[in-house]
Amino acid sequence: MRRLSKTDANLNNDRVQGMRVLRRAVPYLWPDGQAWVKRRVVIALTVLLAAKLIAVVTPIFYKQAVDALSPDGSPATFLALGAVGLTLAYGMARLMEVGFNQLRDAIFAKVGQRALRRLAIETFTHIHRLSMRYHITRKTGGLSRIMERGVKGVEFLLRFLVFNMGPLMLQLLMIAGMLMYLFDIRYVAVVVLTIGLYIAFTFRVTEWRVKIRKKMNEQDTDANQKAIDSLLNFETVKYFGAEKWEADRYDGAMTQYEKAAIKTSYSLAFLNFGQSVLITSGLVAVMVMAAMEVQSGVLTVGDFVMVNAYMIQITMPLNFLGSVYREIRQALIDMGDMFDLLDQPSEVTDKPDATELVVNGGAVSLNAVEFAYDAERPILKGVSIDVAAGETVAIVGSSGSGKSTIGRLLFRFYDVTGGALTIDGQDVRDVTLDSLHAAIGVVPQDTVLFNDTIRYNIAYGRPEASEAEIVEAAKAAQIHDFVLSLPKGYDTQVGERGLKLSGGEKQRVGIARTILKNPPILLLDEATSALDTETERGIQTQLRAMGQGRTVITIAHRLSTIADADRIVVLEDGHIVEQGRHDALLAQSGRYAQLWQKQASEDAA
Template identity: 70%
Template sequence: MRRSTKTTTGPPAGALGIIRRVAPYLWPEGQTDMKVRVVTALTMLVVAKLIAVSTPFFYKAAVDALAPETIPPAFALGLGAVGLTIVYGLARAMNSGFQQLRDALFAPVGQRALRRLAAETFEHMHRLSMRYHITRRTGGLSRIVERGVKGVDFLLRFLLFSIGPLVLELLLIGAILFFVFDVWYLLIVTATIAAYVTFTFKVTEWRVRFRRVMNEQDTDANQKAIDSLLNFETVKYFGAEAREAARYDDAMRRYEGAALRTSYSLAFLNFGQAILITAGLVGVMVLAAIGVQSGDLTVGDFVMVNAYMVQITMPLNFLGTVYREIRQALVDMAEMFGLLEQPPEVKDRPGATTLRVDAGRVEFGEVRFGYDAARPILHGISFTVEPGRTVAVVGPSGSGKSTLGRLLFRFYDIDGGAIRIDGQDVRDVTQDSLHAMIGVVPQDTVLFNDTIRYNIAYGRADATFEEVREAARAARIDAFIEALPDGYETTVGERGLKLSGGEKQRVGIARTILKNPPILVLDEATSALDTETERSIQNELATISRGRSVITIAHRLSTVVEADLIVVLEAGHIVEEGTHGTLLAKGGRYASMWYRQLAEEAAA
């Protein structure tokens, strides 16, 4: 089966596809309270716009009331200039009030949508295969999600409450200009809007590619920064601070260039929009001025036309901003939705059952696998771990030892053969049930930047504090923990850097003890430690191995002499298997490795 390590995060069928993905979050299925909020918020929106387009009429009436020769319109209700001015102010306040009420009603809908989307993306990232994660950088992934969620936040708030209301307001104002004044007013306004929208959309589309490049450079700079900080010790060991700073500065230089192109194009867009709006405003005001001079219009009409043009200008300027932001948000969201559409390589089969472990018999039958089809790693590997027994897998680096543990845990699916636990193919059971039955102690235990208690309790989320302490005692780390000023509440630092290698391994062993799995994989669990610490931890590993089916992947052969079966791998093939004594007696590959390691230890 051919594999590719290439990952894709393309947009889901363009802008419309992205909007279709966001729409369900505005009308959440099965959440009546949220739907009521959306409908009520839309009602407030319409009421606010109706008040907004009626407000200039009171402004006109107040101005005309100051001219005694002007006959007040019917809607003036006999109020004088002062009364009409107060009504005008009340109308403006009501418009603002209904808009704020709309925003307050919709806020929970938007926040719930962001929470759902963020959780969905986070869960999906954990469902993606090991292959995907080792080909992506964590910093890049976090930035993609961060920008994508912000983009959705913007789209949810402005798509519903900016574009729709703007269209409604423009239609209402257009109707008023046509029926109250003249068709020419409507034509000028229509031409202005058409020119403005066309210019804005075309220039914004041109600017999108600058934004995309800027995003790429931003992601690259962020990746380099996180990568460098995660490897802080390595940077120090090689005195590479200046090199890392130069590398980061080079990435930021490219980002600077892309950001400047984005800023320059934005200035051009803003200036063009201002010219078009000003031309339309002047055109309408000239018509109104001519009407006042000819006696067809009052000064109040002139003021009202000006008020409507200002009312049009503000949302049009906002349209430019909103469209730019929406387009930029769509660019950001495309990457995130592309991530969501990245299919998991390893999936539960339809009808997958829950793994049942009665004895814990693990069988590798003619297992074939390669991370890349062009470079197979395992060539028909077969061996069995009998219930409660320990099988050690040894061999040189690159022979495929650690791959066996990953395949058993089903980080990858095999290309041929089968892996069975108590007769059940691991591909036919759910991944959750499979993972629950297997405990892994890796070569380098990585801890969360949290307390020691949290890290041990990670083995079983519902564990009590006493159970956590009991696991620590079994791993022989309880005395060390209780001697710390904060005890079990001590924070271990990023990736557990505040603890020594041996302390981290013991925490890892404690959380595996707490998990209490029937099958255990020790993946070179002590090879990164010094000899004294290794021998000490071997006792804890032997303790937790009792009564379990164990696969020990080892580099140091001294750690596997008590194994019930030793499998010797070389270039993806089993070249020998047997007990320690049997293999030494054969005088083959294992014996050669054993005596070479003894000589190296003696010379050390």
């Protein structure tokens, strides 16, 4: 199969090879070790072949019935059936053809839906396995489009390529054989010429239309992205009274889409009319030839209607071919994008010999850690920090100093580029990601909740937890009484990203689910910096209680929240410039004291 040019759904600039895509799709239809799937596919194809054989034979009954009804027709013709019997046989053949086609769909339905589900879950799982670096450079709307279009592309190919295009070619060959056997080479020549011109015209015009479709779908993707971006940032839009701006921005994208869509409609009309001209010309040519031979006595009236029936069997699938060629091509490209996504390597993965993390106390050590998001801009430059089991260590510093990066490295969103990060002496790169993530509880600056109930969001920390455990976690986070005050209690929907709750309420739900997770290591990543002072004080009390008996690493912006930490580490430009307890650092009158005085002045102002 020739290489396919980039079109609307192909979000990179590469060309897509159709045969490569088909090879990738075959295992989903013909999986190893799944005998029942293969058995269903074989039975479905057998039933399909039977349907096509019946379709090719059906016009013969039609011809015989017409001849039997003619003034000079024989009272007993094909298989010794009369006109009524032949008509009934014709009707039965038509019914059997439809019945076999429906039976084929019923047999294959389970196989097709299973393939779609496997492909969808594989893609979904793989997306979650991709690194943080990949996700922060990808647009969510574009990523969801790749997945959506790819799965739909598989469904389309299952329906049309496997059960329509292949069988269509077989049916055309069988009809050509029947025309050769029953009539002569001239009929076959006209049919072949018609099909050849039709396919050449369809492919050529479709190639032209692809460029127009590409533009249209680029605008569709752009408009979709703008809509998603605007809705995700609903609050910001409201804050700045930017509803009209967002509407105009979206309308601008839709205007461009409208222009491209109109061009697409015009080109489609041209394609459909051209196809009709070619098909009708071929049909008329064959029918004229048959009519002349009927007049000369070479053919019967039954032969005339039989030729017409065969031509209809040819022209209808050709119409179908013309309408779905672009979609088949597009489906291959959409699937290519999805398979490219599946081929995208995960930056952070388990080693083949990775072991489970064994937490004895939860001691965390950074040994000369170096890291850079971009090789030309190092973030951490040989940072060494030892956090003893059960110790609370705060990491502070100005923006860009690298403090939040340490949290990401601990959770292994990224791997260190130099040095090592260990937990109880075990390098985090040598243990499984699942066991590492299970050992660390994170309370981020902005707790994002799922658009579900409060119960669901708390239970997310440990889905198998009982109702009593969920309530206990909520009490520990001091949100239980608030939940009970709501009309639906724990069944209250929190809205998308938790927008129905206040910042403090969201944060308490986040704390409750981390308490429920019960991890030995706690990472507080500026967990209260976005809250007001009163709410912050309340939540700080809960965080301190949650940290009892755990190793706690606090990444802080507001220094007043970490004054009671066992040790404070001050980062500056990727280096540790100071560390010690709050009072000792103030007494040094160094960088920490400068930061403290600056924040105190800002608070006083």
